[in-house]
Amino acid sequence: MKHFLRIGGFVELSTVxxxxxxxxxxxxxxxxxxxxxxQNSTLIPIDSGDLIELTKLVSxxxxxxxxDSVSISGGEPILQPALIPLCQELKKNFYVNVDTNGSIPRVVETLTSIVNRIALDIKCEFNSYADITRxxxxLVGAIKESFNIINSASNTDFEVRTTIVPSLIGELDVSAISxxxxxxxFRGVYVLQQFWNEGDVREFKTIESPTRSELIKLAKMAIDLGVGNVAIRTREQGYEFIS
Ligand code: SF4
Structure with a gap:
């Protein structure tokens, strides 16, 4: 049986x-x-991107x-039924990560037995979710359920991440999430990542990225609130653990 995926693009090499x-x-x-x-708003429409056959994509x-690894991002990867066979094929030769918003726990649960790593977005404090994600x-309940599923799957590497957007998502959110x-x-790594006001950003084009030192300050607050492993992801320095 042939499987098809809707692809919005590739980054051939990333170390962050x-x-x-x-x-x-x-x-x-x-x-x-x-x-x-x-930051990938052109990928939101369900019929965006181009169809590609799974074996061609893997090839x-x-x-x-x-x-040595493949990260599957989006858009929202768990919406595509062919994600599961894609991960199964890639896993034969690569370490496989899937980024997800966590909105479909049963797919997240299936992924925990297939992929090496899951990066779950917790985008903001839960009370603001409907405003921020529209x-x-x-779905907040679904995201918490996905969190618990991954947190219990000790063989799957686990990242929770929050994109820091000045004036929109910051200290109050990191505090509540922490x-x-x-x-x-939480057994994984909590990652605070920079918002970049470029590409397909719509409403926040004039907002500057948070600085590395602002992210470090928020990361230290998360540590003070009891989160064991905290990292930041910046364009300047890539992925850095903070202690
Ligand atoms: S979950 Fe939000 S940030 Fe991620 S692709 Fe969808 S709309 Fe964009």
Whole structure:
């Protein structure tokens, strides 16, 4: 049986998406959120991107001799049924990461037995979710369920990340999320990443990226609130653990 995926683009080589690894990033098209700060907004429409057959996609990725891993991002990858067979194929030769907004826990649960790593967005404090993501507020329950599923799957590397957007997502959010992570005995790495006001950003084009030192300050606050492993992701220095 042939499987098809809707692809929005590729980054052939990244050293910042997965720590200590060189990966390619595949952007799957279509998303069920409409985040106000989305940096890949052209991938939100469910019919965006181009269709590609799974074996052709895996063959293209496998030609890349510079990588040891593949990160599948979006859009929202878990919306595409062919994500599961894609991960199964890639896992034969690569360390595989999937980025997700966590809105479909049953797919997240399936992924925990297939992929090496899951990066779950917790975009803001949960009370602001409907405003920030413009998705139905009941999905907060689904995201918490996905969190618990991954947090219990000890064989799957786990990143929770929040994109810091000055004037929109910052200290109050990191504080609330850190308290949640600590209360849930979070076992993974909490990553604070820079917002970049370029590409497909719509509403926040005039907002500057947070500086590295601002992210370090927020990371130290997360540590003070009990989160064990905290990192930042910046354009200047890539992925850095903070202690
Ligand atoms: S979940 Fe990601 S891809 Fe979807 S709208 Fe939000 S930021 Fe954009």
């Amino acid at each position: 998406d997965i720590p200590k690894r060189a990966c390619c990033v595949v952007f799957l098209a279509g998303c069920n959120f409409d985040c106000v700060f989305c 293209e990725i496998s030609k890349n001799m510079l990588i 998705a139905p507020s009941h 308290r949640f992570l600590t209360a849930q005995n």
